[in-house]
Amino acid sequence: MAFRNEYAHRKVAETSAKSCEICFKPSTSVLITADNKDFFYVCPSHLKDPGFCTPKIDQAAIEARKKKELEEEIERVKKEYxxxxxxKEEKEKKDKDKKDKDKKKDDKEKKEDDKKDDDKAESKEEVKTPPPVEDEEPRVFELKATFYQGRLKKKRDAEIxxxxxxISKRNWERLQDPSLFPSVPKKLP
Structure with a gap:
């Protein structure tokens, strides 16, 4: 009957929203045990309350995610470099070719080419910046002792x-059975 004090946070559709177990406001967040023995609706604001529950953080998953992000950042910087x-090499080569072919080119044309190249480089850099990574909310929570004991008591009371x-249904069925009571005597005493 007892279940572990480890609840996973799940979201349900807006149409399936039910009242929060604590404040009775409609909520789409559900805390459910791994074995599906217990679940209840709770507001997301209560999940952030340290007096209600504490998040169980998977350190290995966080480290793996950070390592992956770091590797992606390194790859991006390498590509940019x-x-x-x-x-730069192409520009130097063009400049060298231009000097060899025509040394009489106007300064104005060089400045215009440099400006075009700078504009192109800036536009490419703007496109390549990755979007910021959002911090994921914790998915597994552990209830405080008082709330966990309350959940156990509620489950126990429901089972009782x-x-x-x-038992009362069985007794009612027995009372409906005519063979339960003795029959009326048919002979005179």
């Missing part, structure tokens, strides 16, 4: 009420 290096209902 390679592109800048390649552009179910047993009593079964």
């Amino acid at each position: 390679e592109e800048k290096k390649k552009k 009420a179910k047993r009593q209902a079964e």
